[in-house]
Amino acid sequence: MCLSIPARVESIEEGIATCSVGKSSYRTSLDLISNEDVKVGDYVLIHTGFAIQKIDTGEANKILATFEEFKELNEEMDKEEAIHNKRLI
Amino acid sequence: MKYIDEYRNKDIVQYFAQQIKKISTKPIRLMEVCGGHTMSIQKFGLPYLLPDTVELVSGPGCPVCVTSREYIDRAVAYSRLEDVIITTYGDLIRVPGSSSTLEREKGKGADIRIVYSILDAMLIAKKNKDKKVVFLGIGFETTAPSSAAGILKASTASLNNFFVYSAHKVMPPAMETLIDEGIQIDGYVGPGHVSTITGQGIYENIPKKYNMGVVISGFEPVDLMQSIHMLVQQFENNDPKVEIQYTRVVKPEGNIVAQQMLDEVFEYRDDWWRGLGILKNSGLKIKQKYEKYDAEKMIAVEVEETIEPKGCICGLILRGEKKPKDCGLFGKVCTPSDPVGACMVSSEGSCHAYYLYNR
Numbered sequence: 001m002c003l004s005i006p007a008r009v010e011s012i013e014e015g016i017a018t019c020s021v022g023k024s025s026y027r028t029s030l031d032l033i034s035n036e037d038v039k040v041g042d043y044v045l046i047h048t049g050f051a052i053q054k055i056d057t058g059e060a061n062k063i064l065a066t067f068e069e070f071k072e073l074n075e076e077m078d079k080e081e082a083i084h085n086k087r088l089i
Numbered sequence: 090m091k092y093i094d095e096y097r098n099k100d101i102v103q104y105f106a107q108q109i110k111k112i113s114t115k116p117i118r119l120m121e122v123c124g125g126h127t128m129s130i131q132k133f134g135l136p137y138l139l140p141d142t143v144e145l146v147s148g149p150g151c152p153v154c155v156t157s158r159e160y161i162d163r164a165v166a167y168s169r170l171e172d173v174i175i176t177t178y179g180d181l182i183r184v185p186g187s188s189s190t191l192e193r194e195k196g197k198g199a200d201i202r203i204v205y206s207i208l209d210a211m212l213i214a215k216k217n218k219d220k221k222v223v224f225l226g227i228g229f230e231t232t233a234p235s236s237a238a239g240i241l242k243a244s245t246a247s248l249n250n251f252f253v254y255s256a257h258k259v260m261p262p263a264m265e266t267l268i269d270e271g272i273q274i275d276g277y278v279g280p281g282h283v284s285t286i287t288g289q290g291i292y293e294n295i296p297k298k299y300n301m302g303v304v305i306s307g308f309e310p311v312d313l314m315q316s317i318h319m320l321v322q323q324f325e326n327n328d329p330k331v332e333i334q335y336t337r338v339v340k341p342e343g344n345i346v347a348q349q350m351l352d353e354v355f356e357y358r359d360d361w362w363r364g365l366g367i368l369k370n371s372g373l374k375i376k377q378k379y380e381k382y383d384a385e386k387m388i389a390v391e392v393e394e395t396i397e398p399k400g401c402i403c404g405l406i407l408r409g410e411k412k413p414k415d416c417g418l419f420g421k422v423c424t425p426s427d428p429v430g431a432c433m434v435s436s437e438g439s440c441h442a443y444y445l446y447n448r
């Protein structure tokens with residue numbers, strides 16, 4: 001019950017969005033995010049029939065990109081540490 | 090969707106596991122207070138990826154599990170009234186009350202219907218004007234706004250046969266009480282979806298008063314590992330604070346519209362939590378202005394005396410003092426198909442999650 005699922009907005013009519021998760025679709029009230037500009041193609045988080053937040057896809061991608069950078073940096077530092085046999089940080 | 094798969098990426102999870110191992114020097118005990126986190130942690134086997142210094146414990150994060158027997162008993166009593174239809178989220182139907190469950194009452198002919206949303210319950214009320222439709226409103230700050238929105242809708246539509254029986258609760262009092270009572274933890278993995286509504290402000294007291302960090306986390310393995318990493322880092326640097334890991338969803342200020350609706354419809358009251366007892370201002374009661382929709386006020390009923398089940402240590406598990414395996418009934422007498430306590434019923438309950446993934 002507490003689970004909330006990210007779903008894609010497929011259509012909007014009078015404050016009710018039809019959202020899809022995989023192959024299923026859900027009718028979702030937009031009452032709780034009435035201050036947001038929700039458009040078809042946006043992702044929202046659905047909880048018990050209500051969208052409770054618009055998901056910031058830009059933010060999600062930005063973070064994923066940072067993970068990748070971290071990883072590279074980390075690997076490089078590991079290599080360097082191995083060569084000089086001392087900890088860098 | 091791209092960023093769901095990505096947040097389950099094994100390499101990134103392993104990367105965080107290594108990072109945590111690298112920086113963790115002192116033993117640290119972290120508590121998650123969200124049933125969704127408990128499930129993810131067990132499902133993806135995260136404890137096995139962590140160094141011995143890092144221990145995870147589950148707290149009172151499953152709304153069904155902390156709901157009192159008295160609440161179930163009253164719902165059962167309502168269901169026995171001729172002119173009442175009970176509408177409820179599916180999780181609640183098998184929770185044992187003192188002498189019965191809603192499922193058993195349904196078997197005996199009571200009109201009890203499982204709904205996915207309060208909006209479905211309102212449709213049932215519209216179609217059954219000769220009946221009183223009672224919606225069982227349980228859940229924390231994530232779920233309570235939908236009940237508030239429902240009540241506001243009922244009020245504009247003058248839906249006069251619709252009632253909410255509220256056991257909605259708010260999380261911060263429970264988080265503070267656990268520390269006050271001396272439960273040994275060093276930080277909280279903050280609930281992602283509660284915080285979606287509330288924002289981060291409600292936790293600011295915890296680092297200030299208790300010198301302990303809170304990191305609001307998402308639900309995928311990468312989210313959780315990153316949050317644990319952030320908490321370990323805070324702990325090692327002695328720099329406790331409230332941080333958001335789940336930035337793609339949680340805004341620092343939360344969801345303002347939902348907060349306003351909560352405020353319009355509900356007020357705080359002292360409420361009973363399984364394992365924790367009565368906590369000040371931890372429950373949400375329907376305001377007098379909307380009492381027309383308050384089942385407790387509008388529908389009188391006699392309720393049997395509450396009896397707690399013998400041998401169930403659900404309360405201690407919800408306080409993080411014991412693990413499900415410490416319960417003598419776990420997996421033997423108490424299973425998901427025949428649960429003794431609420432912690433085994435709900436899919437978000439610790440006993441249930443351990444039964445499925447960590448037996």
Ligand code: SF4
Nearest residue numbers: 401403416423430440
């Ligand atoms: S295993 Fe069952 S009886 Fe034991 S604590 Fe969990 S819910 Fe209670």
